[in-house]
Amino acid sequence: MxxxxxxxxxxxxxxxxxxxxxxxxxxxxxxIYGDSGPLVILQHGGGQxxxxxxxxxxxxxxxxxxxxxxxxxxxxxxxxxxNGDYSNDVLVDDLVAVxxxxxxxxxxxxxxxxxxxxxxxxxxxxxxxxxLVLVDTAPRIEISGVRKIRDFMGQAPDGFLSLDExxxxxxxYQPHRKRPRTLDGLAKNVRLWPDGRYRWHWDPEFMQxxxxxxxxxxxxxxxxxxxxxxxxxxxxxxxxxxxxxxxxAYLDLVPHSEYANxxxxxxxxxxxxxxxxxxxxxxFLSNVAPAK
Numbered sequence: 001m002x003x004x005x006x007x008x009x010x011x012x013x014x015x016x017x018x019x020x021x022x023x024x025x026x027x028x029x030x031x032i033y034g035d036s037g038p039l040v041i042l043q044h045g046g047g048q049x050x051x052x053x054x055x056x057x058x059x060x061x062x063x064x065x066x067x068x069x070x071x072x073x074x075x076x077x078x079x080x081x082x083n084g085d086y087s088n089d090v091l092v093d094d095l096v097a098v099x100x101x102x103x104x105x106x107x108x109x110x111x112x113x114x115x116x117x118x119x120x121x122x123x124x125x126x127x128x129x130x131x132l133v134l135v136d137t138a139p140r141i142e143i144s145g146v147r148k149i150r151d152f153m154g155q156a157p158d159g160f161l162s163l164d165e166x167x168x169x170x171x172x173y174q175p176h177r178k179r180p181r182t183l184d185g186l187a188k189n190v191r192l193w194p195d196g197r198y199r200w201h202w203d204p205e206f207m208q209x210x211x212x213x214x215x216x217x218x219x220x221x222x223x224x225x226x227x228x229x230x231x232x233x234x235x236x237x238x239x240x241x242x243x244x245x246x247x248x249a250y251l252d253l254v255p256h257s258e259y260a261n262x263x264x265x266x267x268x269x270x271x272x273x274x275x276x277x278x279x280x281x282x283x284f285l286s287n288v289a290p291a292k
Contacts, residue, residue: 009077010187016050016077020070020101022094024085029077030098031069034061037291038130039104042069043095043114045137045268047153049076049201051188052111056270059278064291065107070098072114074203076188084205088216091117096126107289109281111135111270112149112241116220123223130289131230133281136242136267138233138250139220143213145241145267148173154207159197166190166198174266224253230288231257234280236265236272258284 016029031050040060042053050069057067071078073094074086081090095117099106108129110118115137121127152173160166163183170189190198231254235247251257260280265272285291 008192010190010192013187014051016071019077020098022073022078022097023090024081024083024093026073026079026081026094028073028079028094028098029071031057032066033057033069034064034066037061037065038107038285038289039102040065040067040107040109041095041098042067043108043110043117044070044072044075045112045114046072046149046206047075047200047202048111048268049188051076052268052271055274056278056281059274060282063282065285068098068102072117074206076201080203081205084203084208086203086206086209088116088120092121092124092126095121099127105130107131107133107285109133109135110137112137112267116216119220119223119227122229123220123226125226129229131232131285132227133232133234133284134250135234135277136236136239136269138242138246139217139224139253140246140249141213141241142243142246145239146213148240149267150207153200153202156199157204159193159195159199160190161197163190163198174268221253224250227254227257230284232260232281232284233257234260234262234269234277236267236269237261237263238266238272239269241267260284 017032018030019027020030022028044052050071053069057069060067074080106129108118115134122129122132163186166186167183189201193199233250235242262269262273262276270277
């Protein structure tokens with residue numbers, strides 16, 4: 001597998017609405033829902049793509065917001081980092097560039113990795129946000145849950161022989177979800193490589209970045225202490241990544257933050273219970289950043 005090789009997009013995989021210049025010459029893919037209204041930037045978790053927000057983006061647009069769902073660099077249809085840089089710092093730089101591109105003070109909604117990016121950007125004064133919504137992430141998260149995600153992302157480094165194998169891997173990671181009747185939706189999650197194998201929709205270099213929860217906590221906690229904009233923390237009731245203790249620790253750091261616990265949802269809250277998730281977000285936004 002040659003460095004920089006990406007494989008072919010599967011038939012049925014939707015093209016992004018827009019490619020936005022980020023930082024270091026990298027362009028990131030975006031889908032845009034709605035023509036006007038307060039800007040909401042949606043950032044997914046590690047290993048996901050912008051499609052994780054499809055239903056949420058449409059519901060936000062229907063409520064009068066303009067939602068922009070991003071593929072993080074190295075994910076989905078965004079370009080890969082030529083130097084393999086997928087650090088939190090460069091993800092924040094990308095978010096700053098996207099915000100400047102739209103020229104509007106944003107509402108930031110971030111899940112997992114995207115939430116960490118959003119919290120750092122707001123708490124370190126890089127992005128002046130109207131509001132901050134963190135989805136199943138906070139400075140203190142559970143190592144066992146993070147390890148489970150990394151194990152899932154690290155499996156089959158040589159790819160899958162069939163889409164059935166891909167579906168089986170996803171089902172094993174998310175046993176609480178019903179398995180889809182067809183495999184059509186997998187077109188958004190994998191690419192077919194020249195060797196005839198299917199691989200996930202992210203740069204393999206992403207898994208090589210150095211991560212340390214011990215180093216992450218102090219920086220994220222300091223960022224949380226500096227959050228002044230309205231904040232909402234959403235936790236999946238079944239999550240093994242963000243515990244109630246971790247959620248309460250964030251609420252102690254950001255005492256003005258609101259909190260929603262979505263029962264029946266695991267770490268990928270929007271994908272598990274999108275209806276309840278979006279209702280909680282829209283209720284919050286109706287008070288702090290209402291659509292005109």
